[in-house]
Amino acid sequence: MSKFTLPTMERHQTRTQLRLMELGITLLISMIVILNASNFWNAPTPLNHHNPSLHSSWGYTSSDIEIHSKADWETYSAQNEFIQIEQSQYIIENCSLIAAHLNITYTNMSVIIRNCYFENTDYGISIENCGHITIVNNTINMSAGAGISIQSGEQNITYITLHNNSLYSTASGLMVYGDIYEQNTDISHLTITNNTIKNTSSNYGLLITKCHNASVRHNHISNSASGIGLFANICSNITISQNVFEDDDIIYLFHHDESEWLYNNISIINGTNIRNGKPIIVYQDQETPPSSQPQEIGQLILLNCSNLTLQEINAPILTYYSTNLTVQNNTITNAFVGILLQGSSTTIFNSTNYIT
Secondary structure (H helix, E strand, C coil): CCCCCCCHHHHHHHHHHHHHHHHHHHHHHHHHHHHHHHHHHCCCCCCCCCCHHHCCCCEEECCCEEECCHHHHHHHHHHCCCEEEECCEEEEEEEEEECCCEEEEEECCEEEEEEEEEEEECCCEEEEEECCEEEECCEEEEEEEEEEEEECCCCCEEEEEEECCEEEEEEEEEEEECCCCCCCCCEEEEEEECCEEECCCCCCCEEEECEEEEEEECCEEECCCCEEEEEHHHCEEEEEECCEEECCCEEEEECCCCCCCCCCCEEECCCCCEECCEEEEEEECCCCCCCCCCCCCCEEEEECCEEEEEECCCCCEEEECCEEEEEEEEEEECCCCCEEEECCEEEEEEEEEEEC
16 A cells, blocks of 8 residues: 655644744743743731731731840740741841830840831830841831930940831931940941831930940931931041931931030031931031032031131021021021021021021
8 A cells, every 4th residue: 555645845834833833832832831921929927917817927916015034035936937046146036026115125136127027106116235136128107216226335335227118207217326325335347228117206306325336327307306416526437428418307417515516427428318308518617618519408508617608508507616607698498407506606697587
């Protein structure tokens, strides 16, 4: 029996059609895999601060957490999945504290507090006499006291990181302070970055005292009672840059006592901090007027300057140990401080108005 054989041209066309069909099927399968992968990566995260039950590892408590010893850490970690002890670290993470605060004192191990949510509490996080502290990615909403406070208490403490925390409607925001009346109660190596502080009712968005070697960058402070407060003569090596201030908020330097004014390398990087969309300008050790200045200024700070005329600034003007200044033709509105003369003298005001 003779075999049926396709002509050469027809065999070639048939093979081509089969290959095209195989290629089409392969492409279809690939598209299905890609779409499924895309749906997986873009799927909404089930974690929800306001509904902890959506995530199996999320903890919840309405009781204050008070940790004052190693035994307390061991007790809490045995009772709560969200409190862990790992090698040389204490970790508190993935927890909602409703009408409850977190208070930690006296530990010689590093502490990490991350991804926690606080609401309707007397205060949020309080750390005292503890070094090597990392507080990241936490939210504190509605606190009658400070959102986050770090205190040196009775000893020097070092290496504090406050990063990417959000504080809303607290009495005060971030408070980092050593005891200004005691020796050996300083705070050093402090990093405060990418925090959002909004609607503090009675105190600073950020307050720093008796601190050394600190970087304050990329924070957003709005509608706080004042902005950033810094005790300049008992701090050293502080850099403040690329922060954003809104509403009445400003950068405010304190002087602890009547001793000689000291800068101690307090560096407010000129023009990088922004207030209400305008740069915060700093003049330091200037005896002649600057050759030029921005047309619009968010705040003006003078450190040890003399013989300057400040006119049509129309923004808060804070002067520190400056002499022979003339302030004229300014209208300042909506600021925690309109004009401050700290240790400054021989100042003439002319047609300058401060409107709250």
